[in-house]
Amino acid sequence: MGNDIRLLTDEQMRQFITQGYLLLKTDFPASFHEELLGRLSEVYGTEGNPGNNLLPRIPELQKVFDHPVVAGGLTSVLGEGYMMHAHRHGHYNSSPQPGNWHKDSYWGYKRMRNHRPWWAMIMYFPQDTPLELGPTGVMPGTQNYETRTFAAEESAGEATAAGGAGTFALIHYDIWHRSTANVAGRERFMLKFEFMRTQAPTAPSWDNREPSWRTPDGIGETVYPHEAMWKDTWNWLCGRTGGSEKDWAPDVGAADTDTARLLGELGADEAGLRVKASDRLAVSGTSPDVLHALERALDDGFEPVALNAAYGLARSGEAGLEALLRALEHENVRVSRLAAHGLAASGDAALRGLLAALDSRREETVFHAVFALGEQKGSASSAVVVQALAGLLGNPSERLRCAAVDALGSIGAWREEARPRAGVEALSAALSDSDAQVRFTAGLALSKWGAAAEEAVPGLVAALEDDNRYVRAHAAEALFYIGTAKAKDALLAFLRPARWCPTTTPASTFYP
Template identity: 60%
Template sequence: MNNERQPVLLTDEQMRTFITEGFLILKTDFPEDFHRSLLQQLTHVYENEGNPGNNLLPRIREVQMIFDHPVVTGALTSVLGPGYLMHTHRHGHFNASPKAGGWHKDSYWGYKRMRNHHPWWAMIMYFPQDTPVELGPTGIMPGTQNYESRVFEADEVTGEALASGGAGTFALIHYDIWHRSTANILGQERYMLKFEFMRTQAPSAPSWDHREAGWKRPAAFSTEIHEHDLLWEETWNWLCGRVGSLAGTQPADAGRAAELAARLEEASEPEALNAAYTLAGMGAPGVQALLAALERGSGHASRLATYGLSAAGAEAVGGLTAALGSPQPLTAEYAVFALGELRYLAAGSVPALNRLLEAGAPAEVRRAVAEALGLIGTPAAEAVAGLTRCLEDADVQVRFTAGLSLARLGAPAEAAVPQLAAALEDENRYVRGHAAEALHYIGTEQAKDTLIRFLMNSRWCPSTTPQSTFYP
């Protein structure tokens, strides 16, 4: 075992599989005694102290070795780019239940938000013991990362993938995929270490072992999943650094646009998504149809139209900026989301986004603004000014989203350091955690001094337990 090795980057074929199916099952090569020791520590901590929750990493320091392993760092770098962030929320799942858990998507630490098709987030689910099917590995429903609805019957599951394998097996999953725990019919201890990661840099070039420029389906394409060729191609192009790549790829046919717009209301979610992405490629007729659906404020059609507008390129920016003034909070929230996904193309919308903060827009809209400012990122001074305001917002979710956005901005966000220092004393654990991460990614002397002082004052001793308060 040598964790000094270079990251083992994913191949084009693995990235194609991740884009279509939403997950990969991979494995580290730690020696057997590493996992034996890790299991002993996990069992001791869980039996004597309970689940350490967010303190899993400092309590069992060897866990960090997992996330320094070149297969893990290579997988995360490939999907999230260099400089990805390990989120402050982490959890060690213990499963001894003979009953399977319910299908679900993980929340974003306390609130419901628009989910990203682009992989801004990923999770690692790591199994430190041999995990045969009978021990209850995590079950994953392939291809469901882009759906809000479950789109399959829970009692008639076909195509479920299981993260089963020897010790050191892990699932790399798109954050928003449907998954569950499966039945542990052996009744033996089964741990799964779940850690979450965020992209801090928008892609400018492929970050995996990239050899073939164009998109194509993976060779082992699953026939169980719905087909979304335009969505997948757009995601591939986005990961290669191209924003709004669908623009102009479809005939600009007004009649066809009207037909597709009707599907946003009437079709199943997979079919409606295909309609939205087709409209995204049709130029002005497609964008106008998507904007009309957005402005109707219907939750289903509006949300699906938003994904199309997120991929439609510069053509969509003017209409989305105008939609920020909608009296319907849902329309404004979705417009903010789409502008964030359009990144630098939406730089001219930053003043309008900041005005939403100044006008006291609903909390859901302010949360979306706090994220979009970090994704757009320019002009930096205006984005930082808005995010500084967000750090002082009455809504805790606006505050902790602002910290993540400032981490994405990095050194250009130095003006926010005083407000981040104040946020380190916030009552909410994620506001504090995200503020610390932002200071780390800003990385200037002022930011580092503030962060080091905070870390020294809050230093956590992994050896201190109720059974060992001071000695040995």
């Protein structure tokens, strides 16, 4: 096992973007996993689930996350300086029945989920995990769907993390997943750790050889096609954002007869046919007929169709932008949400319309506009945008305050020299918000601002005494990522008396 991290290839990144997961494997010796499994069994058997203290209770686990394959995968997806989140959990599955399909929350549901990979999870299996032992199952390609696009009991197309000891799933945080049935009658552990990007991408962070997006061969056979969205994600990960980029221009269009056929199929009863038609129309051109059809398709009852429509409109210049801004005010909240994703992909051209949308009387419109503003690279140096978001921190809606804090964090992640000071001032004030989720989101947001957030150190020190465990944890992480001498001294003063001894247990309080 070498010391250099092993970055993902273009092929692996294309799989992660389209399917939302990768199965990888560490190369620890069998003895490492035997000892790790023994420690897990002992701790669970005598003390129960250690929860967020999983890593300090079993510090050998840190070797897993320092492994070149694990660190390389996370760096490839989340960039350098990614954060291991304070929430971690050891899942013990002994049920002969499969679990329910679900998406994990962000410690509450007051934030909008990102299509671009700001978050990821590692699900690590320390023992051989064949199918009969109940490995985690994921539904490929569902990471960007709010709705479940398959039946609750469905397993067709499900991918599992079955494999030898040391196998792990690197997944997009929002993919639909579940535990599968453990019919082997033996204990099965899965160690779940969560990670967050702290810097927005300015260049590929994987072993990139091909600059342009290429849809994997045969992908339409396993997941619904979303070429426009996948291309946006690839470009964003490469540091290219906005509708003016060469790689974001519409592809060479289909012949008029093909366009007419696709427009007809967009109204078909069969959902899969509508998805394929909307996928091709999204990348084929910007004729008025196509634009009108895509705008109507935003209200399609099958989310993959509407998703393609949103990204297709984002590629369609001023007319597409106007359609998305209209949809942001749509009475159907789902349409408004999808429009926000399209506006996020539209680039700087969307800024004026999004700022105007902040004055809407409808909370959902403002909520979605705030999300899209946070995804704009151009807003990173815009004092007007920062001031507008900071102004929302006095709003009576906890959800809007949380969204504004989250967006300010994303702005800070661009690490530009001209970032407005008002952003740090607003986030410092948010550390004392009445709502716990606003407070701990403020800590995460300040982590993304790095050394530019040094003025927030006093507020972060006060947050280290908050009664919420995640507010305290995120404040500590923010001090680490700020990284100045003042921040480090404050962090060490907090950590020294809180030092954990992994061998101190109720059965061994003092000796040996």
